[in-house]
Amino acid sequence: MTEKSRELFLKAQEVIPGGVNSPVRAGRAVGVDPLFIQRADGCYLWGADGKRYIDYVCSWGPMILGHRPPEVIQALRDALENGTSYGAPTELELNLAKMIVEAVPSIEMVRMVNSGTEATMSAIRLARGYTGRNMIIKFDGCYHGHTDSCLVSAGSGLATFGIPGSPGVPANLARLTISLPFNNLEAVEVTVKKFGDEIAAIIIEPIAGNMGVVLPEKGFLEGLRKITRENGILLIFDEVITGFRVSPGGAQELYNIMPDLTCLGKIIGGGLPIGAYGGSRDLMSHIAPVGTVYQAGTLSGNPLAMAAGMATLMMLKNKETYVRLEEKSRFLFSGLMDVAGRAGVDIIITRVGSMGSIFFGKNRVVDFDSVKQTETSKYTSFYREMLARRIYLAPSPFEALFVSLAHNEEVMKKTIDSAFHSFKKL
Ligand code: KE4
Numbered sequence: 001m002t003e004k005s006r007e008l009f010l011k012a013q014e015v016i017p018g019g020v021n022s023p024v025r026a027g028r029a030v031g032v033d034p035l036f037i038q039r040a041d042g043c044y045l046w047g048a049d050g051k052r053y054i055d056y057v058c059s060w061g062p063m064i065l066g067h068r069p070p071e072v073i074q075a076l077r078d079a080l081e082n083g084t085s086y087g088a089p090t091e092l093e094l095n096l097a098k099m100i101v102e103a104v105p106s107i108e109m110v111r112m113v114n115s116g117t118e119a120t121m122s123a124i125r126l127a128r129g130y131t132g133r134n135m136i137i138k139f140d141g142c143y144h145g146h147t148d149s150c151l152v153s154a155g156s157g158l159a160t161f162g163i164p165g166s167p168g169v170p171a172n173l174a175r176l177t178i179s180l181p182f183n184n185l186e187a188v189e190v191t192v193k194k195f196g197d198e199i200a201a202i203i204i205e206p207i208a209g210n211m212g213v214v215l216p217e218k219g220f221l222e223g224l225r226k227i228t229r230e231n232g233i234l235l236i237f238d239e240v241i242t243g244f245r246v247s248p249g250g251a252q253e254l255y256n257i258m259p260d261l262t263c264l265g266k267i268i269g270g271g272l273p274i275g276a277y278g279g280s281r282d283l284m285s286h287i288a289p290v291g292t293v294y295q296a297g298t299l300s301g302n303p304l305a306m307a308a309g310m311a312t313l314m315m316l317k318n319k320e321t322y323v324r325l326e327e328k329s330r331f332l333f334s335g336l337m338d339v340a341g342r343a344g345v346d347i348i349i350t351r352v353g354s355m356g357s358i359f360f361g362k363n364r365v366v367d368f369d370s371v372k373q374t375e376t377s378k379y380t381s382f383y384r385e386m387l388a389r390r391i392y393l394a395p396s397p398f399e400a401l402f403v404s405l406a407h408n409e410e411v412m413k414k415t416i417d418s419a420f421h422s423f424k425k426l
Contacts, residue, residue, distance in 0.1 A: 004048035005036040012036075029396035030383045040067035042406040045392055053392040054411050058402040060394075061209075061241050061266040064325070064354070065315055066406020072270045075311035079303050086303065092310065093301035099313045100268065100276060103248045106237075106258045110278030111287060112301040116240035116265030117145025119275035120203065122287075122295040123261045124149055126277070127201035127234040129293035130286050135195055137202040139182040141211030141368030141398075144203055144238050144263070154179035159191040182208055182367040183216065185223040192231050201234040201261075202227075206251035209241040209400040211371045212357035213350040221257045228260075234283075240265035240275070241400065244316055246353040254352070267316075270308030273299070321405065325354040328412065329403045335416035343423035348374070354403040358382070360426075371398070378426055385422030391415055 012019035020026045020034060027034050036048040043066050045055045058064070065072065079092070093112055100110045113119050124147070128134055136149060144150040152162035152174045162177040164170070178195070180187040182204075192199065206221055208214040228235040237259035239250040244267040247253045252262065260283060265275040278284060288294045299305075315321065333349050333356050340347045348359040360378035365371050379397035386393050391414075394401060 002035070002047055002049040002051060006033065008036040008048055009033055024394075024396055024399070027395040029398070030380045032384060032387065032395060034395070035387075035392070042066045042068070043404055043408075043411055051390065053387075053390045054407075054415055055392045056401040056403070056415075057392060057394050057399075058404055059266075059271060061245060061355075061400070061402055062269060062271045064245060064267050064402070064404055065270075065312060066404040067271075069312075069315065069406075071315055072308050072311040075307040076304060079307035082303065084302075084304060085299060087298060090301065090303050090306070092303050092306035096268070096306045096309050096313070099310060100264065100278065103313070103317075104239075104243070104262055104264075104278065105249050105253055106260070106280070107262055107278035108281045109284035110264075110276050111284065111295065112306075113275040113277070113295070113297050114273045114299050114302075114305075115145065115275045116238075116263060117147050117275070118297065119240065119263035119265055119277040120144040120150060120236070120238055121147035123236050123263050123277040124201060124203065125295065126279075126283065126286060126293050127236060127261065129291075130283060131200045131232065131234060133198050133200035135176050135178065135198045136200055137178050137180060137188065137191060139204055139208075139367075140179050141182055141214070141371060142203075142205045142208055142238070143210035144205075145240075148173055149177050150203070152177040152179055158187050159194050181369065182211075182214060183220050184367065185220055185227075188224065188227055192227055192233070196231045196233070199231070199233045201236050203236040203238055205238045205241065206255065206257070206259075207242050207246060207352050207355070209355060211368045211398050212359060212365065212374075213352065213355055213400050214365050214367065214371065215350060215352060216255070217366060221255055225257055225259075234260040236261045236263065238263045241355065242352075244268060244313065245355055245402075247322060248316055248319075251352075267312060268309045269305045270312035272302070272305035272308045274302075274305045274309060315405075322353065324405060325403060328405075328407055329354045329356065331409065332403055332407070332412045332415065335412065336419050339416055339420035340423050343420055343426075345378075345423040345426055355400045356403075357397075357400055359397070381426050382419075382422055385425050386418055389418035389422065391418050
């Protein structure tokens with residue numbers, strides 16, 4: 001924590017709850033007060049006191065090209081010349097919609113919103129409106145934004161009604177969400193057998209990124225697709241993180257699974273507020289004003305967000321981009337594994353493309369319970385040691401680390417070297 005950040009944090013806490021506009025930023029999971037950021041460029045952030053850090057948070061995913069990529073900045077400059085918001089349709093949103101439809105296999109039509117939360121909230125409402133059913137299944141450790149139906153904790157025991165995950169979530173609403181262990185197909189089968197014709201949708205992060213990165217076990221996603229298809233349940237892939245991250249078409253392209261609805265966010269806005277949800281023409285035609293399922297937004301399709309998103313996706317159309325991201329990420333994470341071994345520290349690394357996590361301990365991580373059994377206190381110490389060495393990691397063991405196109409070999413070697421010295425201090 002630097003003097004300037006400390007000063008700003010004290011003032012911010014007077015007028016903003018916790019001094020932050022999103023809880024995880026407060027750093028309470030690692031017991032470190034937040035760094036206030038002054039600017040960013042490439043793979044770097046500069047703190048309020050001017051110190052430079054190598055950034056692996058990447059604004060929690062959007063900055064896959066790195067900060068201030070010239071193409072995105074120029075697109076924003078051009079868009080700014082024409083104004084900032086009209087509350088009317090524009091060619092920009094048509095063009096971004098076409099890029100998403102072209103890239104994401106299961107999306108024939110897409111609606112823009114302003115956050116990932118709005119995307120999942122709208123997709124769940126559409127599923128409920130389309131099926132006439134009210135229950136949903138989610139998975140422990142998966143996060144879909146803060147919409148009430150998703151702020152639900154698992155009930156006591158398997159296939160039991162959810163309980164509010166936050167004050168303010170009505171118990172009667174939480175009961176409509178059942179939260180099951182990730183990667184546990186049997187639990188899904190038991191639950192569908194019990195509640196099948198009441199379940200509107202199963203919503204999942206196909207690659208979990210909010211309990212740390214946890215990969216789907218072989219056959220899990222395929223099993224979900226089969227069970228949902230056989231029981232008239234819609235399968236919603238929350239690809240807010242994985243969309244355009246692990247592949248242009250997201251996890252659904254990587255694993256060749258076609259969900260009924262896909263939620264997007266982060267990368268498609270190039271760092272500006274955005275979310276989107278999409279699916280088949282049939283499904284999406286149920287959305288107002290064509291259909292009767294209502295969803296709206298003052299700044300949906302905002303021209304600046306559309307311009308930044310289009311410029312970002314243009315850069316990602318080049319398949320070579322993902323080859324370079326894979327090479328960079330493999331270099332970094334294999335380097336981290338190597339130096340942990342040399343420092344005598346047991347870690348597990350989970351990674352898909354340029355999103356990954358470091359867990360401390362020896363246990364495989366397959367769901368939230370196994371993640372919670374890792375040595376999270378060691379992550380806290382590691383986080384602090386790395387921050388002291390100007391490496392900016394996610395201030396929580398339950399988040400993903402991101403590599404961008406701007407991370408070059410030099411900064412990754414520095415990161416690996418810093419990690420070696422940090423591991424040795426554990
Ligand atoms: P937003 O409403 O924050 O734009 O998106 C919600 C959301 C939905 N789905 C997934 C898979 C997500 O990861 C998120 C948001 N991600 C978190 C961090 N993993 C955002 C950081 C924060 O909450 O400040």
